[in-house]
Amino acid sequence: MQCSMRSADVSRRRLDAVRRVGALCLLAGILLMARAHPVAAAPVAQTPAEGEKIFQEKCTACHTIGKGPLVGPDLQGVTQARDRAWLTRWIMQPDVVLAEQDPIAVQLLAQYNNVPMPNLGLNESQVAALLAYLESQAGGAAGAVQQAAPAALPTGDPAAGRALFMGTARFQNGGPSCLACHSIAGVGALGGGTLGPDLTAAFNKYGDAGLAAFLNTTPTLTMNAVWSRQPLTPQEQADLWAFLQQASLAARDPATLNQLIGLSVVGCAVLLLLAQLRWRRRLRGVRRPMVARATH
Template sequence: MRMVAEGRRFICVGLITFLVYAPRAEAQSAAGQVTFEEKCVACHTTGSDRLVGPGLAGVSERRDHDWVISFITNPDGMIAGGDSIATDLLAEYLVPMPNFGLTQAEAEAILAYLETADSSTTADATATATAIQAPQGDPDAGRALFTGAARLENGGAACVSCHSVGGLDGAGGGTLAVDLSKVATRYGDGLRSVLGALPFPVMQSVFGDRPLTDQEMSDLAAFFGRADQQAAAGVRFLTFPITGLGGVVLVVLLFGLLGRRRLNGVRKPLIGGHR
């Protein structure tokens, strides 16, 4: 009888524990999903596909729990401190993870969400659907948006106010923020997602309630892509005018030298005749 009673007590304790903690875990995971979709989805998927950064499927198994929490809450500090994993990730993906000022509780919630997320139906599927539905970008329209020649639909500031990019006439843009030359090369297929979320604290303060439209994201991405291609072509073709100029200078010098010799050949007989 005592064993039966102990067994019932054990079952009751387990049931109570489940009823108390399961809703908390579910609530934590739900909160983590909200934060993930606000801060992380522009650069990461919950599956294995890489975007701007690595896919996060199985991250809690591949990395130590405390390391993951530290990197979520203080990525720039870990990179500056020379953490080997953080610096290796930066070397591989070329883009430093921004510091969103997340708390440890928020980081724990994100990790709880990643541990329960169904990668086949969440971010990977969302990223694929977004890529399929994205409108065709117009680089000329993107240039107009960047320079402010065309207004952003939701009232955001023109990119040129703070950013520069190769290929623009004149000074090339502002200097208050990072130069966006080769941004399409750095972000690759993830550029449009970054433009959609703008997961950087300063950009959130400017565009948080004035997001880019789908068409504006596509147009800007197309403009940055063309700017990168033109910059690369400029580097290649710059050698031709330089070589051509060098050739012209060489020809002028040769003609000058030959002309002087010819002139000297004419002068000598004349001078000799006068003597």
């Protein structure tokens, strides 16, 4: 019994290691590709229009201007409420500002469910453009440029999204399976990659519109490195969105958990039974010749 447990443990550890190495290779490949095709130097223009473009690509998964909070606060009027130097540092390196225990950052973090704003790898001129755009929107909707309405997604099919996530279906523009870097409840009994976070709660974290915007813009660093080169099509985004929604609902369903516990109990019972059978047979193998010898 102990032996079979140990070997199961070893093979699990081996599988984990293989998966981790796989994810690292993938990341290394992505970084190499990023080197091979350097992105055009960041534009020097710091116009509100340039800032609006960056805002649509990098911020709309988590922020609105004047339409209420999403994952992060509504940014209307933020250029009046906060110091410009603070805003610049924050947008460039929120992780650093938070690590310094900046009082505003600490308070915002607590206020927004302890979800930290990610470092998006923006340079100073991009942030200046963003601030110019936020400034131009500070007066409210009246007379200001309206935020572009997010493109309506086609209806998603959670089964198709699952196949894409697992890698049993291919992305039209290429790209690794989501499972290479992510795990999600109930998918793949052995779980998935560990480079990215578990996505069981992603739907609830971002909400309907936020998650759609996230899948469309993939604003965060690693996600952007992967998917800006081989964008997800609108249909793929919709299918993944539907699958992530389903996974978040399934995770809330206690029946799923009970099923899992039931399965693991049955699994343990089978293992115990097998181990006991082998143990008996081993004894019998020893006993028979001994008995034979004793009776002669």
